[in-house]
Amino acid sequence: MSEQGFLSIHPFVQLIYYLLISVTLFHINHPIFIGTSFLLLFTIVWIQDKGETAKKRLLHILLLMGLIILFNPLFVSRGRYILFYLGERQITLEALIYGISLAFMIGGMLLLFISFQHVLHGQRFLYLFANLLPRTALLIMIALRFVPLLMYRLETIRAVHRVRRSNTTPIKTAMFQMQTLITWSLEEAIKTADSMKARGYGNQKRTMYTPYRMEKRDWVVIMLLTLLFLLFFLGSMLGYGNIYIYPQLGTLRFYPLDWVMYIIMIPLYLMPLLIERSTN
Amino acid sequence: MFQLSGLSFRYPDMDKSVLKQLHLSIGEGEFILLTGPSGCGKTTLLRLLTYVLRPNGTLAGEIFYKNQPIHLWSDKELTEEIGFISQYPEEQMVMPTVMQELVFGLENHGLSTAEMRKRVAELGHYFKIEDLLNKKTNALSGGEQQLVHLLSVLLLRPKVLILDEPTSQLDPVHATLVFQMLEQLHHDLGMTIIIAEHRYATLLRMCDRVFMLDEGTVCFTGNSREFLYQLAQSQDLRYDAYLPDIAHLYIKKTKQPVNNDIPLTVNEGRVWLKRVLPMGRRLQKPKQQIKQTEQIVSLNDVTFYHSKNEPSILNRLSLTVYKGDFYAIIGGNASGKTTLIEICLGIKKPKRGRLELFQQQLNKKTLERIGYLPQQPQAFFMYDTVEKEMQSMLNNNNEEIMIQMAKHFHIEHLLHQHPFDCSYGEMQRIVLACLLLRQPDLLFLDEPTKGLDPFAKDELGRYLTALHKKGLTIVMVSHDIDFVAQYSERVGLLFDGEITADGATKTILQDNSFYTTDINRAARGTALSHVLTVEEALQAWPEK
Numbered sequence: 052m053s054e055q056g057f058l059s060i061h062p063f064v065q066l067i068y069y070l071l072i073s074v075t076l077f078h079i080n081h082p083i084f085i086g087t088s089f090l091l092l093f094t095i096v097w098i099q100d101k102g103e104t105a106k107k108r109l110l111h112i113l114l115l116m117g118l119i120i121l122f123n124p125l126f127v128s129r130g131r132y133i134l135f136y137l138g139e140r141q142i143t144l145e146a147l148i149y150g151i152s153l154a155f156m157i158g159g160m161l162l163l164f165i166s167f168q169h170v171l172h173g174q175r176f177l178y179l180f181a182n183l184l185p186r187t188a189l190l191i192m193i194a195l196r197f198v199p200l201l202m203y204r205l206e207t208i209r210a211v212h213r214v215r216r217s218n219t220t221p222i223k224t225a226m227f228q229m230q231t232l233i234t235w236s237l238e239e240a241i242k243t244a245d246s247m248k249a250r251g252y253g254n255q256k257r258t259m260y261t262p263y264r265m266e267k268r269d270w271v272v273i274m275l276l277t278l279l280f281l282l283f284f285l286g287s288m289l290g291y292g293n294i295y296i297y298p299q300l301g302t303l304r305f306y307p308l309d310w311v312m313y314i315i316m317i318p319l320y321l322m323p324l325l326i327e328r329s330t331n
Numbered sequence: 332m333f334q335l336s337g338l339s340f341r342y343p344d345m346d347k348s349v350l351k352q353l354h355l356s357i358g359e360g361e362f363i364l365l366t367g368p369s370g371c372g373k374t375t376l377l378r379l380l381t382y383v384l385r386p387n388g389t390l391a392g393e394i395f396y397k398n399q400p401i402h403l404w405s406d407k408e409l410t411e412e413i414g415f416i417s418q419y420p421e422e423q424m425v426m427p428t429v430m431q432e433l434v435f436g437l438e439n440h441g442l443s444t445a446e447m448r449k450r451v452a453e454l455g456h457y458f459k460i461e462d463l464l465n466k467k468t469n470a471l472s473g474g475e476q477q478l479v480h481l482l483s484v485l486l487l488r489p490k491v492l493i494l495d496e497p498t499s500q501l502d503p504v505h506a507t508l509v510f511q512m513l514e515q516l517h518h519d520l521g522m523t524i525i526i527a528e529h530r531y532a533t534l535l536r537m538c539d540r541v542f543m544l545d546e547g548t549v550c551f552t553g554n555s556r557e558f559l560y561q562l563a564q565s566q567d568l569r570y571d572a573y574l575p576d577i578a579h580l581y582i583k584k585t586k587q588p589v590n591n592d593i594p595l596t597v598n599e600g601r602v603w604l605k606r607v608l609p610m611g612r613r614l615q616k617p618k619q620q621i622k623q624t625e626q627i628v629s630l631n632d633v634t635f636y637h638s639k640n641e642p643s644i645l646n647r648l649s650l651t652v653y654k655g656d657f658y659a660i661i662g663g664n665a666s667g668k669t670t671l672i673e674i675c676l677g678i679k680k681p682k683r684g685r686l687e688l689f690q691q692q693l694n695k696k697t698l699e700r701i702g703y704l705p706q707q708p709q710a711f712f713m714y715d716t717v718e719k720e721m722q723s724m725l726n727n728n729n730e731e732i733m734i735q736m737a738k739h740f741h742i743e744h745l746l747h748q749h750p751f752d753c754s755y756g757e758m759q760r761i762v763l764a765c766l767l768l769r770q771p772d773l774l775f776l777d778e779p780t781k782g783l784d785p786f787a788k789d790e791l792g793r794y795l796t797a798l799h800k801k802g803l804t805i806v807m808v809s810h811d812i813d814f815v816a817q818y819s820e821r822v823g824l825l826f827d828g829e830i831t832a833d834g835a836t837k838t839i840l841q842d843n844s845f846y847t848t849d850i851n852r853a854a855r856g857t858a859l860s861h862v863l864t865v866e867e868a869l870q871a872w873p874e875k
Contacts, residue, residue, distance in 0.1 A: 174428065195427045199469045204710070210678045211710040214703040217723060227713040235709045238751055239422045245384055246423035250436035250484065251410035260434040261444045 056327035057099075061269040062175040064276075068322055069167050071280045075319070076159050078287040081294050081303070082148060084313065085155040091320040092162040098324060099169050112161050116154035123150030131299040149296045166323075174262070181259055189257075197236075205232055272326065279319040286312040332491060332523050333357040333380060337392035340375055349375045351547040352392070357525065359490075362517045364534050364555075365527040366573065367544035369754055369784045373527040376544070377495050380525065381415045411440065414484035418496035418782070420476035424468045429479055432468055436487045450486050458482060458512065472664055474505025481512065492516070494526040499782045502664045502810045510534060529784045532575040532849065535559075536595045543573070556593045563588070572785035576813070576850045579865050584872060600853035608857040609873065626690055627773055627804045628652040628675060633684035635670055644670045646828035647684070652806055657799045659815040659836070660808045661846060662825030668808040669706070671825065672775050675806070676703055688773070702766035706777045708758035709751065717753070717761055718746040724768040733768065740764040740794065756787035763794065774798070776807040780814050792818045816840055816848050816863040837863060 057065070072092075079085055093109075123146050125137070130145025171179070181188035208228050217224050247253075286292060291308045295301030305313070318325060338353040349372040357363055365373055378384045379394060382401050394401040396412070404412070417423055426432040430451070437447045455461055460482065463475060471479065477497060484492070492513070498506035514537045516522045528534060535541075541558040543551040551561040562570050563582040571579065577600035582588050584607070594600040630650045636643040644667040652658045662668050673679045674686060677693045688697045705711060714720050721733050737743040740760040745753055750761060759779065766774065776795075780788050788811075795818055799805055809815055815822060815836065822839045824832040824846065832839050840847045840863055848863050862868040 174431075192426055192431065196425065196468065200421070203469075207705065207707060207710045210673065210676070211703065211705045212713075213678060214676055214698060214701055215711060216699065217713065224713075231710070231712055234712075234751055238709070239419070242417060242419050242422035243425060245415075246417065246480070247425055247435075247439075248383055249381060249410065249415040250487065251407060251439040252435075254405075254407040254410065254439065255441055257438045258441045258443065260431070260438055260447050262430065 056330050057323035058170060059330070060272060060326060061263050061265050062171060062179050063263075063265070064269045064272050065170050065175070066179055067273060067276060069163060069171070071276060072163055072320065073160065075280065075283055075287070075316075076156055076163070078284065079292040080149075080152045080156075080296065081292050081309075082152050082155070083303070083305075084292045084316065085152050085159065087313070088316065088320060089155045089159045089162070091317065092159050092166070095321070095323055096162050096166050096169075098327075099166055108161075108165060112158050115161075116158045119154040119157065120147070120150045123147070123153060129297050145296050145298075145300050148294075148300060152296075170323075178261065178263065185257070185259060200239075201232065201236060204235060208232055208235075272322065276319070276322060279315055283312060283315050283319060286315070292316075332359050332361070332397065334395040334398070335392065336395075338379070338394060339391040340372075340379065340386075340388055342386065342388045347547075349388075349547050350379075353547075353549065355542070355549065355552075357523065360517075360521040360523055361540065362513075362523075362538045363525045364531055364538040364541045365525060365544065366529065366531055366541065367550075368786050369756060371544040372547045373544055374495055377415075377493050377525065377527055380491075381409075381413055381493050383409050383413075384415060407440070410436075411487050412489055413491045413493060414487060414489035416477075416481055416484060416492070416494045416497050418499045420473045420480065420500055421469075423480050424476055427467060427469075429466050429468055429471070430464050432479055433464075433483045433486060436483055440487065447486075450488075454482055454486055472505070474501045474508060474664070477501060477505070477509055478512070481509070485516070489522075491523040491525065494524070494528075496527055496529065496782075498528065498530065503812075504663065506530065507533060510537070513537070535575065555595060556590045559593050560588065560590050569786060572789050576848065576865050577853055580850065580868050583865070583869060594853075597849050597852050600849070601855070604854055604857050604859065608854075608859060610857065623653055625654040626651055627654050627656070627688065628806065629685075629687045629690075630674070630681075631685040631687075633674060633681040633686060635667075635674060635679060635681055643682075643828055645674070645681075648825075648829055650823060650830055650833070652804060654804055655799075655802055657795070657805045657818065657820040658807070658823065659819035659821070660806070660823045660825050660830075661810060661812065661815055663810070666825045667828050668810075668825055669777060672703075672777055672806075672808055675775065676701065699769075700772045702769065702771035702774045704759065704762055704766065704774070704776045704779060706781060708755070708762045711762045711765070712750040712758075715749055716747055717742065717750050720750060720761065721746075721765055721768060724765045726769070736764045736768055755782045756784070756791075759783075759791070760794075767798070771803070773804045773806070776805065776809075778809055778811075779807060780809060780811040788814060812840070812846060813848055813864075816851075817866075837861070 076085075076088060079088070124142045125140065127146040127149070128141045128143060130143030132144035133141045134144055134147070135142055177188055177192060180191075205228070208231055212224065212228060217227070219227070286308060289308075291306065291312050294303060334356045335353050338350055339348050340350040341348040353376070365376070367373055375386060378386055379390070382394070382396075382404070383406050396404060401409075424432055425435055433451055434447045437450065455464065458478075460478065463471070463479065468476065468479070481497075494513075498509050501509065510533050513524055513526065517524055517537065526534065535555040538555060540554055541552065542549050543558065543562070551558055551565070553561060559574065559578045559582070562574055563579070574582070577594050577597065581592070581594055581600070581603060585592075592603070594603050628651065630648055632647045632649055633645055634643055634647055635645040648671070660668055660671060670679065674681055675688070677698065686693060689700065691697055712720060714723065721737065722730070725733060734743065737746060740763060742757060742760050742764060745757060745761070750758060753761065779791060783791065792814065795805060807815075807819065819836050821834065822836045823830045824839060832842075841851060841861055844852070850865060850868055851863050854860050854862060854868070858873050859868055859871055862871055
């Protein structure tokens with residue numbers, strides 16, 4: 052299972068990437084910026100799972116975005132530039148632009164989440180979680196082990212009862228089956244507890260085996276990410292990458308510093324792909 | 332290592348002691364085999380020796396570990412010094428992946444990640460399990476799980492390994508694998524090993540001393556040969572069930588058996604048989620006709636797979652069971668034995684092919700004529716007493732039949748107990764009794780000998796023979812060749828999803844070189860080359 056590229060770097064670094072990107076998504080509203088970030092995230096998701104889930108979910112996301120773009124101007128009538136009237140309602144350019152930028156932000160967040168699920172799943176997620184709450188994480192891990200076991204036992208019980216045929220009603224039979232499942236599982240859980248005890252569980256403070264090590268590469272990625280993010284964040288605080296929408300739409304023009312931010316954004320967002328490139 | 336002086340133990344709600352005045356000592360680096368019927372106190376003794384798992388009850392006498400009373404050792408020290416492995420591969424797994432499972436004990440002892448890495452790498456290399464490391468624990472077979480658990484315990488670098496019937500849930504191939512690992516540990520590292528086991532024929536050549544417990548006392552002890560000799564000399568014929576077949580035959584057929592000549596392995600058995608028996612002629616295959624009566628089960632070109640991308644589990648399998656057959660299906664793990672039964676019961680539907688029971692399609696009526704003894708009898712139970720369990724199976728409230736049935740299966744003393752409080756063999760008998768109350772015409776058994784001690788196995792065999800004689804049709808899936816050879820009439824060899832050989836038990840097994848009994852393997856090339864069991868050998872023994 053030796054994973055490569057972005058999947059192989061330390062989970063902590065991956066977490067930082069997702070946190071930083073989600074923050075940046077909230078701090079820009081220029082349609083070009085936010086539209087580009089949506090496209091960049093889409094590229095990442097597409098490449099990460101080879102278009103499998105992206106294809107299925109993209110349709111849903113696009114539908115949701117379309118609805119937002121449609122409904123925002125319908126419900127919000129603030130703004131100065133009136134495009135046309137729909138009955139009594141005025142449809143404004145500001146509301147339309149705001150809808151577009153909101154739609155891209157939400158779409159971008161959803162894509163980011165798909166990518167997050169793809170990268171930080173199972174063990175990696177638990178590892179991050181375990182650093183926060185070690186006991187709860189252990190409990191989750193043990194529970195994870197029990198779920199398939201319970202399913203297997205329930206299946207066995209159902210199979211046996213198919214032939215056993217009881218005289219009671221189906222609902223009662225199902226209840227009895229659940230009862231058997233619980234009694235049986237509790238009985239077996241004692242054996243699990245024994246096996247934990249025999250291996251010294253609860254004698255002293257536990258340590259956690261960490262399958263991940265921070266390597267030089269991970270530190271480099273963190274530094275790059277932070278640097279790019281800080282520059283970008285500073286810019287957005289100064290108002291670059293943003294436009295005035297309400298009460299009156301400001302200019303969409305790109306100032307020189309807008310261009311600088313735009314250029315910074317691309318490597319910041321595409322960091323997973325850059326790592327992929329540099330390791331191959 | 333261990334010294335027991337006058338050890339007695341009694342469980343709180345029982346009036347008899349499980350262990351009575353035990354005196355024994357176990358030296359460092361010894362390989363000890365502990366055996367005895369279920370309920371003889373083996374598990375209690377092993378748990379007392381492990382100490383952190385000691386049961387609740389009254390303890391008298393003393394246990395010394397390394398010349399110190401064991402209760403003076405801390406739990407942390409004990410869990411590092413003494414490793415314990417139980418008979419339940421599935422239940423003793425705690426974590427979802429193999430790697431996490433392996434380091435579980437190390438984490439409990441507060442080791443650093445670097446140290447854990449080092450130990451896992453070292454041991455993983457020694458036992459060649461690198462491919463298992465990233466698997467999910469519930470995707471492993473029982474044998475692999477037992478192996479992983481053994482490694483997880485070994486990572487703590489224990490001085491003593493205590494194993495409670497570690498192979499009772501495994502098929503013979505994996506059981507041998509576990510034994511080989513133990514032998515390697517004993518030889519290479521000088522580890523002290525204490526193992527309780529029923530199927531110990533392979534262990535006899537490895538172990539230093541054997542103890543047999545019965546009723547809480549040591550009844551036989553000595554090295555392997557001394558032990559077998561004592562066992563054979565005992566007046567109690569029940570103990571014959573504990574003699575490995577070849578040694579059994581030797582002792583029965585030698586006027587004055589000598590300790591050192593008792594054959595322990597198939598090879599030693601062959602040397603002895605070659606010496607005492609005349610050469611055999613090439614075997615003439617006895618033509619045993621299969622009685623073709625009414626068809627009870629018939630499968631025609633049945634194919635089954637979980638998904639199209641995976642290899643099929645059953646592959647154009649055809650099989651016919653006739654009325655009154657005692658049919659055994661043998662085959663390795665994952666050969667599709669259990670799937671085959673599930674198809675017959677309609678739990679899984681064949682993807683292709685036809686299934687007929689009693690010459691009809693599977694329906695409610697036919698299901699009513701079937702009894703099914705699952706591998707885990709626990710799955711059968713619904714109520715909180717055995718009596719209610721049996722009552723629910725009665726068609727008319729004729730309790731007399733129920734009592735008779737309970738007596739027949741020796742479970743009348745359990746009627747008021749909770750079924751989960753009974754031993755494995757007892758649970759199995761309860762399920763059998765329940766099934767027979769419905770008077771089925773066809774009985775399916777899934778690995779019925781798993782986890783049974785030799786007494787219980789013999790008993791089960793006798794019950795099944797009696798039922799078979801009464802005309803019940805029995806289909807059994809098993810990897811216990813000895814049991815199959817002794818009791819079944821017809822055998823089908825399942826391999827790669829097909830029945831590759833089908834015929835009378837004798838004919839099929841005589842032909843095989845691996846799937847056959849030890850006696851048959853030892854007697855190759857002698858006048859007894861056709862026998863499979865001790866009884867047959869005794870009958871066919873050429874008189875001078």
